Amino acid sequence: MTKHAMNQIIRALSAFLLAALPIACSSPAPNDRPPLEGARIGAPFRLTDQDGKTRTDRDFAGRYRIMYFGYTFCPDVCPTDMQTIGAGLRLFEAKDATRAANVVPVFVTVDPKRDTPAVLKAFVSAFHPRMVGLTGDPAAILALAKAYGVAVQAEKPNAQGGYLVAHGRFAFLMDPAGKPVALLPQDETPQAVASELERWVK
Template identity: 55%
Template sequence: MNESRFLAFAALLLALLIGACSSGGGDTPPLEGAKLGGPFTLTDQDGRQATDRQFEGKYRLVYFGFTYCPDVCPVDLQSIGQAMRQLEKSDAAKAARVQPIFISVDPERDKPAVLKQYVSAFHPRLIGLTGTPDQIADVAKKYGVFYSKEEKAGASDYMVNHSRIALLFGPKGEPIAILPHDKGADAIEAELKRWVK
Protein backbone atom coordinates (compact mmCIF):
# COMPACT_ATOMS: atom_id res chain seq x y z
CA MET A 1 0.00 0.00 0.00
CA ASN A 2 1.40 3.41 -0.97
CA GLU A 3 2.01 5.17 2.37
CA SER A 4 1.33 8.71 1.16
CA ARG A 5 -1.97 7.67 -0.46
CA PHE A 6 -2.96 5.80 2.69
CA LEU A 7 -2.20 8.83 4.87
CA ALA A 8 -4.20 11.08 2.54
CA PHE A 9 -7.14 8.69 2.73
CA ALA A 10 -6.83 8.45 6.52
CA ALA A 11 -6.85 12.26 6.80
CA LEU A 12 -9.98 12.45 4.62
CA LEU A 13 -11.73 9.77 6.66
CA LEU A 14 -10.84 11.54 9.90
CA ALA A 15 -12.23 14.81 8.54
CA LEU A 16 -15.47 13.05 7.56
CA LEU A 17 -15.79 11.42 10.97
CA ILE A 18 -15.17 14.71 12.77
CA GLY A 19 -17.83 16.31 10.57
CA ALA A 20 -20.21 13.47 11.37
CA CYS A 21 -19.58 13.80 15.12
CA SER A 22 -20.14 17.54 15.10
CA SER A 23 -23.19 17.54 12.86
CA GLY A 24 -25.56 17.98 15.79
CA GLY A 25 -27.57 14.84 15.01
CA GLY A 26 -31.28 15.11 14.42
CA ASP A 27 -32.19 15.78 10.84
CA THR A 28 -28.80 17.18 9.85
CA PRO A 29 -27.04 14.76 7.49
CA PRO A 30 -23.67 13.68 8.93
CA LEU A 31 -21.84 14.49 5.68
CA GLU A 32 -23.57 17.80 5.06
CA GLY A 33 -21.03 20.21 3.58
CA ALA A 34 -18.37 17.52 3.00
CA LYS A 35 -16.42 17.88 -0.24
CA LEU A 36 -17.39 14.49 -1.64
CA GLY A 37 -18.81 13.51 -5.00
CA GLY A 38 -18.95 15.41 -8.23
CA PRO A 39 -19.30 14.96 -11.95
CA PHE A 40 -18.12 11.84 -13.73
CA THR A 41 -18.36 10.12 -17.09
CA LEU A 42 -18.02 6.34 -16.97
CA THR A 43 -19.34 3.26 -18.80
CA ASP A 44 -22.20 1.14 -17.50
CA GLN A 45 -22.62 -2.64 -17.56
CA ASP A 46 -24.35 -2.42 -20.95
CA GLY A 47 -21.42 -0.57 -22.53
CA ARG A 48 -23.25 2.77 -22.58
CA GLN A 49 -21.84 6.07 -21.41
CA ALA A 50 -23.06 6.97 -17.93
CA THR A 51 -22.71 10.33 -16.21
CA ASP A 52 -23.63 11.64 -12.79
CA ARG A 53 -26.30 13.80 -14.48
CA GLN A 54 -28.46 10.79 -15.32
CA PHE A 55 -28.97 10.18 -11.59
CA GLU A 56 -30.27 13.68 -10.82
CA GLY A 57 -33.42 13.51 -8.72
CA LYS A 58 -32.40 10.14 -7.23
CA TYR A 59 -30.67 9.30 -4.00
CA ARG A 60 -27.45 7.47 -4.91
CA LEU A 61 -26.11 4.63 -2.82
CA VAL A 62 -22.51 4.39 -4.07
CA TYR A 63 -20.11 1.54 -3.34
CA PHE A 64 -16.61 1.12 -4.80
CA GLY A 65 -15.09 -2.34 -5.23
CA PHE A 66 -14.14 -4.89 -7.87
CA THR A 67 -15.59 -8.13 -9.20
CA TYR A 68 -12.56 -10.27 -8.35
CA CYS A 69 -12.75 -9.21 -4.69
CA PRO A 70 -12.72 -12.49 -2.77
CA ASP A 71 -14.51 -11.46 0.39
CA VAL A 72 -15.66 -7.97 1.44
CA CYS A 73 -17.23 -6.73 -1.81
CA PRO A 74 -19.67 -9.63 -2.26
CA VAL A 75 -20.64 -9.53 1.42
CA ASP A 76 -21.20 -5.76 1.36
CA LEU A 77 -23.12 -5.88 -1.92
CA GLN A 78 -25.25 -8.72 -0.61
CA SER A 79 -26.17 -6.56 2.40
CA ILE A 80 -26.89 -3.57 0.17
CA GLY A 81 -29.05 -5.68 -2.16
CA GLN A 82 -30.95 -7.17 0.78
CA ALA A 83 -31.50 -3.72 2.29
CA MET A 84 -32.92 -2.52 -1.03
CA ARG A 85 -35.29 -5.52 -1.21
CA GLN A 86 -36.43 -4.91 2.38
CA LEU A 87 -37.03 -1.23 1.65
CA GLU A 88 -38.99 -2.15 -1.48
CA LYS A 89 -41.32 -4.22 0.72
CA SER A 90 -41.61 -1.75 3.61
CA ASP A 91 -41.67 1.53 1.64
CA ALA A 92 -41.74 1.07 -2.13
CA ALA A 93 -41.90 4.81 -2.81
CA LYS A 94 -38.66 5.46 -0.90
CA ALA A 95 -36.96 2.48 -2.49
CA ALA A 96 -37.84 3.79 -5.95
CA ARG A 97 -35.99 7.02 -5.12
CA VAL A 98 -32.72 5.16 -4.38
CA GLN A 99 -30.31 4.17 -7.13
CA PRO A 100 -27.67 1.65 -5.99
CA ILE A 101 -24.38 2.09 -7.89
CA PHE A 102 -21.27 -0.11 -7.91
CA ILE A 103 -18.11 1.55 -9.28
CA SER A 104 -15.21 -0.72 -10.13
CA VAL A 105 -11.69 0.16 -9.02
CA ASP A 106 -10.31 -2.56 -11.35
CA PRO A 107 -10.95 -1.27 -14.87
CA GLU A 108 -8.41 -3.69 -16.37
CA ARG A 109 -10.58 -6.72 -15.62
CA ASP A 110 -14.00 -5.22 -14.97
CA LYS A 111 -15.24 -4.68 -18.49
CA PRO A 112 -18.98 -4.07 -19.02
CA ALA A 113 -19.86 -7.73 -19.68
CA VAL A 114 -18.11 -8.82 -16.47
CA LEU A 115 -19.88 -6.09 -14.49
CA LYS A 116 -23.26 -7.01 -15.97
CA GLN A 117 -23.06 -10.57 -14.72
CA TYR A 118 -21.68 -9.48 -11.35
CA VAL A 119 -24.18 -6.76 -10.40
CA SER A 120 -27.16 -8.87 -11.46
CA ALA A 121 -26.32 -11.29 -8.63
CA PHE A 122 -27.03 -8.66 -5.95
CA HIS A 123 -29.99 -6.52 -7.02
CA PRO A 124 -31.83 -6.02 -10.34
CA ARG A 125 -31.45 -2.23 -10.17
CA LEU A 126 -27.78 -2.20 -9.14
CA ILE A 127 -25.85 -0.34 -11.84
CA GLY A 128 -22.23 -1.29 -12.47
CA LEU A 129 -19.84 1.39 -13.71
CA THR A 130 -16.31 1.13 -15.06
CA GLY A 131 -14.07 3.26 -17.23
CA THR A 132 -10.50 3.96 -18.18
CA PRO A 133 -7.87 3.92 -15.43
CA ASP A 134 -7.81 7.74 -15.54
CA GLN A 135 -11.59 8.00 -15.26
CA ILE A 136 -11.65 5.63 -12.29
CA ALA A 137 -8.80 7.48 -10.58
CA ASP A 138 -10.69 10.76 -11.04
CA VAL A 139 -14.02 9.52 -9.66
CA ALA A 140 -12.34 7.71 -6.74
CA LYS A 141 -10.54 10.90 -5.76
CA LYS A 142 -13.75 12.95 -5.92
CA TYR A 143 -15.59 10.40 -3.79
CA GLY A 144 -12.81 10.04 -1.20
CA VAL A 145 -12.00 6.43 -2.08
CA PHE A 146 -8.52 4.95 -1.82
CA TYR A 147 -7.42 1.98 -3.95
CA SER A 148 -4.14 0.48 -5.09
CA LYS A 149 -3.12 -2.48 -7.21
CA GLU A 150 -1.15 -5.14 -5.32
CA GLU A 151 0.88 -7.55 -7.43
CA LYS A 152 1.11 -11.11 -6.13
CA ALA A 153 4.67 -12.44 -5.87
CA GLY A 154 5.47 -14.98 -8.55
CA ALA A 155 2.07 -14.71 -10.22
CA SER A 156 0.53 -12.77 -13.05
CA ASP A 157 -2.57 -12.18 -10.95
CA TYR A 158 -3.13 -9.20 -8.66
CA MET A 159 -5.48 -7.88 -6.01
CA VAL A 160 -6.81 -4.39 -5.45
CA ASN A 161 -6.68 -2.86 -1.99
CA HIS A 162 -9.51 -0.37 -1.56
CA SER A 163 -11.36 1.54 1.09
CA ARG A 164 -14.56 -0.17 2.18
CA ILE A 165 -17.27 2.47 2.24
CA ALA A 166 -20.87 2.88 1.12
CA LEU A 167 -21.95 6.47 0.61
CA LEU A 168 -25.42 7.97 0.31
CA PHE A 169 -25.85 11.07 -1.84
CA GLY A 170 -28.99 13.15 -2.25
CA PRO A 171 -31.02 14.01 -5.36
CA LYS A 172 -28.65 16.88 -6.26
CA GLY A 173 -25.54 14.80 -5.63
CA GLU A 174 -24.99 16.22 -2.15
CA PRO A 175 -23.27 13.91 0.36
CA ILE A 176 -25.61 12.72 3.11
CA ALA A 177 -24.17 9.81 5.09
CA ILE A 178 -21.81 6.86 5.29
CA LEU A 179 -24.02 3.78 5.38
CA PRO A 180 -23.30 1.02 7.93
CA HIS A 181 -22.83 -1.75 5.34
CA ASP A 182 -20.70 -3.72 7.82
CA LYS A 183 -23.69 -3.99 10.17
CA GLY A 184 -25.96 -5.76 7.69
CA ALA A 185 -29.10 -5.12 5.70
CA ASP A 186 -31.32 -3.98 8.60
CA ALA A 187 -28.89 -1.20 9.55
CA ILE A 188 -28.60 -0.03 5.94
CA GLU A 189 -32.39 -0.05 5.51
CA ALA A 190 -32.84 1.97 8.70
CA GLU A 191 -30.43 4.64 7.46
CA LEU A 192 -32.13 4.77 4.05
CA LYS A 193 -35.50 5.22 5.76
CA ARG A 194 -33.99 7.98 7.87
CA TRP A 195 -32.47 10.04 5.06
CA VAL A 196 -34.50 9.34 1.91
CA LYS A 197 -37.38 11.81 1.75
Protein backbone atom coordinates in the same frame (compact mmCIF):
# COMPACT_ATOMS: atom_id res chain seq x y z
CA MET B 1 -6.26 -7.04 1.75
CA THR B 2 -3.61 -6.83 4.46
CA LYS B 3 -4.30 -5.19 7.81
CA HIS B 4 -1.58 -2.62 7.05
CA ALA B 5 -3.21 -1.68 3.75
CA MET B 6 -6.62 -1.34 5.39
CA ASN B 7 -5.19 0.88 8.13
CA GLN B 8 -3.61 3.11 5.50
CA ILE B 9 -6.92 3.41 3.70
CA ILE B 10 -8.81 4.24 6.88
CA ARG B 11 -6.26 6.92 7.79
CA ALA B 12 -6.49 8.39 4.29
CA LEU B 13 -10.29 8.58 4.38
CA SER B 14 -10.28 10.06 7.88
CA ALA B 15 -7.91 12.78 6.77
CA PHE B 16 -10.02 13.43 3.67
CA LEU B 17 -13.26 13.71 5.61
CA LEU B 18 -11.70 15.99 8.20
CA ALA B 19 -10.53 18.26 5.41
CA ALA B 20 -13.84 18.04 3.56
CA LEU B 21 -16.13 18.83 6.45
CA PRO B 22 -16.71 22.51 7.20
CA ILE B 23 -15.34 23.75 10.52
CA ALA B 24 -18.07 24.80 12.92
CA CYS B 25 -17.70 26.65 16.21
CA SER B 26 -21.35 26.44 17.14
CA SER B 27 -23.18 23.74 19.07
CA PRO B 28 -23.41 20.21 17.60
CA ALA B 29 -25.87 19.73 14.75
CA PRO B 30 -29.28 18.22 15.55
CA ASN B 31 -29.58 14.46 15.08
CA ASP B 32 -31.85 14.92 12.06
CA ARG B 33 -29.12 16.61 10.05
CA PRO B 34 -27.19 14.36 7.66
CA PRO B 35 -23.79 13.46 9.15
CA LEU B 36 -21.98 14.27 5.88
CA GLU B 37 -23.88 17.50 5.24
CA GLY B 38 -21.51 20.09 3.79
CA ALA B 39 -18.69 17.62 3.13
CA ARG B 40 -16.83 18.02 -0.16
CA ILE B 41 -17.38 14.49 -1.40
CA GLY B 42 -18.17 13.37 -4.93
CA ALA B 43 -17.58 14.73 -8.43
CA PRO B 44 -19.03 14.62 -11.95
CA PHE B 45 -18.15 11.51 -13.96
CA ARG B 46 -18.46 9.95 -17.39
CA LEU B 47 -18.11 6.16 -17.35
CA THR B 48 -19.55 3.02 -18.97
CA ASP B 49 -22.24 0.84 -17.41
CA GLN B 50 -22.71 -2.94 -17.49
CA ASP B 51 -24.66 -2.67 -20.73
CA GLY B 52 -21.89 -0.75 -22.50
CA LYS B 53 -23.78 2.55 -22.32
CA THR B 54 -22.12 5.84 -21.41
CA ARG B 55 -23.38 7.05 -18.05
CA THR B 56 -22.71 10.37 -16.36
CA ASP B 57 -23.59 11.75 -12.94
CA ARG B 58 -26.39 13.70 -14.64
CA ASP B 59 -28.19 10.41 -15.38
CA PHE B 60 -28.82 10.07 -11.65
CA ALA B 61 -29.94 13.65 -11.00
CA GLY B 62 -33.08 13.79 -8.91
CA ARG B 63 -32.45 10.37 -7.35
CA TYR B 64 -30.57 9.15 -4.31
CA ARG B 65 -27.61 6.95 -5.09
CA ILE B 66 -25.52 4.53 -3.06
CA MET B 67 -21.91 4.83 -4.25
CA TYR B 68 -19.57 1.92 -3.54
CA PHE B 69 -16.07 1.38 -4.97
CA GLY B 70 -14.80 -2.18 -5.32
CA TYR B 71 -14.00 -4.87 -7.89
CA THR B 72 -15.54 -8.14 -9.00
CA PHE B 73 -12.39 -10.23 -8.43
CA CYS B 74 -12.40 -9.20 -4.75
CA PRO B 75 -12.24 -12.51 -2.85
CA ASP B 76 -14.62 -11.67 -0.01
CA VAL B 77 -15.22 -8.06 1.07
CA CYS B 78 -16.92 -6.63 -2.03
CA PRO B 79 -19.37 -9.50 -2.61
CA THR B 80 -20.28 -9.45 1.08
CA ASP B 81 -20.86 -5.69 1.06
CA MET B 82 -22.89 -5.84 -2.15
CA GLN B 83 -25.03 -8.60 -0.69
CA THR B 84 -25.71 -6.50 2.40
CA ILE B 85 -26.49 -3.35 0.40
CA GLY B 86 -28.75 -5.19 -2.02
CA ALA B 87 -30.61 -6.98 0.76
CA GLY B 88 -30.91 -3.76 2.74
CA LEU B 89 -32.44 -1.96 -0.22
CA ARG B 90 -34.91 -4.81 -0.73
CA LEU B 91 -35.98 -4.53 2.91
CA PHE B 92 -36.53 -0.80 2.41
CA GLU B 93 -38.50 -1.54 -0.78
CA ALA B 94 -40.75 -3.93 1.13
CA LYS B 95 -41.50 -1.23 3.69
CA ASP B 96 -41.77 1.82 1.43
CA ALA B 97 -41.67 1.00 -2.27
CA THR B 98 -42.23 4.59 -3.38
CA ARG B 99 -39.24 6.07 -1.57
CA ALA B 100 -37.04 3.04 -2.28
CA ALA B 101 -37.69 3.37 -6.03
CA ASN B 102 -35.80 6.66 -5.88
CA VAL B 103 -32.60 4.96 -4.68
CA VAL B 104 -30.02 3.66 -7.18
CA PRO B 105 -27.22 1.39 -5.94
CA VAL B 106 -24.02 2.07 -7.93
CA PHE B 107 -20.94 -0.16 -7.97
CA VAL B 108 -17.83 1.57 -9.38
CA THR B 109 -14.99 -0.80 -10.20
CA VAL B 110 -11.47 0.09 -9.12
CA ASP B 111 -10.15 -2.62 -11.46
CA PRO B 112 -11.28 -1.55 -14.94
CA LYS B 113 -8.60 -3.69 -16.59
CA ARG B 114 -10.49 -6.87 -15.67
CA ASP B 115 -13.96 -5.50 -14.96
CA THR B 116 -15.41 -5.15 -18.44
CA PRO B 117 -19.11 -4.33 -18.89
CA ALA B 118 -19.89 -8.03 -19.36
CA VAL B 119 -18.07 -9.00 -16.16
CA LEU B 120 -19.82 -6.22 -14.25
CA LYS B 121 -23.21 -7.26 -15.61
CA ALA B 122 -22.90 -10.77 -14.19
CA PHE B 123 -21.68 -9.37 -10.87
CA VAL B 124 -24.19 -6.60 -10.12
CA SER B 125 -27.20 -8.57 -11.34
CA ALA B 126 -26.57 -11.07 -8.55
CA PHE B 127 -27.24 -8.47 -5.84
CA HIS B 128 -30.07 -6.19 -6.98
CA PRO B 129 -31.95 -5.81 -10.29
CA ARG B 130 -31.46 -2.03 -10.29
CA MET B 131 -27.79 -2.04 -9.35
CA VAL B 132 -25.64 -0.12 -11.84
CA GLY B 133 -22.06 -1.22 -12.50
CA LEU B 134 -19.59 1.36 -13.80
CA THR B 135 -16.22 0.91 -15.48
CA GLY B 136 -14.13 2.96 -17.89
CA ASP B 137 -10.90 4.87 -18.23
CA PRO B 138 -8.56 4.00 -15.33
CA ALA B 139 -7.54 7.63 -14.81
CA ALA B 140 -11.17 8.74 -14.67
CA ILE B 141 -11.99 6.05 -12.13
CA LEU B 142 -9.02 6.94 -9.94
CA ALA B 143 -10.02 10.60 -10.06
CA LEU B 144 -13.57 9.74 -9.02
CA ALA B 145 -12.36 7.48 -6.20
CA LYS B 146 -10.13 10.28 -4.97
CA ALA B 147 -13.10 12.68 -5.00
CA TYR B 148 -14.83 10.26 -2.63
CA GLY B 149 -11.76 9.87 -0.44
CA VAL B 150 -11.36 6.24 -1.47
CA ALA B 151 -7.72 5.16 -1.61
CA VAL B 152 -6.92 2.57 -4.30
CA GLN B 153 -3.71 0.55 -4.65
CA ALA B 154 -3.27 -2.46 -6.95
CA GLU B 155 -0.82 -5.02 -5.63
CA LYS B 156 1.95 -6.62 -7.69
CA PRO B 157 0.61 -9.47 -9.89
CA ASN B 158 1.56 -13.01 -8.90
CA ALA B 159 3.15 -15.59 -11.20
CA GLN B 160 -0.24 -16.36 -12.74
CA GLY B 161 -0.99 -12.68 -13.36
CA GLY B 162 -3.60 -12.41 -10.63
CA TYR B 163 -3.61 -9.54 -8.21
CA LEU B 164 -5.60 -7.91 -5.43
CA VAL B 165 -6.61 -4.26 -5.25
CA ALA B 166 -6.57 -2.57 -1.84
CA HIS B 167 -9.38 -0.01 -1.62
CA GLY B 168 -11.53 1.90 0.83
CA ARG B 169 -14.59 0.00 1.99
CA PHE B 170 -17.36 2.58 2.21
CA ALA B 171 -20.92 3.01 0.93
CA PHE B 172 -21.86 6.66 0.40
CA LEU B 173 -25.49 7.73 0.29
CA MET B 174 -25.77 10.76 -1.99
CA ASP B 175 -28.87 12.92 -2.24
CA PRO B 176 -30.84 13.83 -5.43
CA ALA B 177 -28.56 16.85 -5.94
CA GLY B 178 -25.45 14.67 -5.74
CA LYS B 179 -24.47 15.88 -2.28
CA PRO B 180 -23.28 13.47 0.44
CA VAL B 181 -25.77 12.45 3.11
CA ALA B 182 -24.28 9.60 5.17
CA LEU B 183 -22.10 6.52 5.16
CA LEU B 184 -24.25 3.39 5.09
CA PRO B 185 -23.28 0.55 7.47
CA GLN B 186 -22.56 -1.98 4.72
CA ASP B 187 -20.33 -3.94 7.13
CA GLU B 188 -23.28 -4.61 9.44
CA THR B 189 -26.67 -6.20 8.66
CA PRO B 190 -29.14 -5.57 5.82
CA GLN B 191 -31.57 -4.25 8.44
CA ALA B 192 -28.99 -1.65 9.51
CA VAL B 193 -28.71 -0.48 5.89
CA ALA B 194 -32.50 -0.41 5.51
CA SER B 195 -32.85 1.63 8.71
CA GLU B 196 -30.40 4.25 7.47
CA LEU B 197 -32.15 4.47 4.11
CA GLU B 198 -35.48 4.88 5.86
CA ARG B 199 -33.98 7.64 7.99
CA TRP B 200 -32.44 9.73 5.22
CA VAL B 201 -34.35 9.07 1.99
CA LYS B 202 -37.19 11.56 1.69
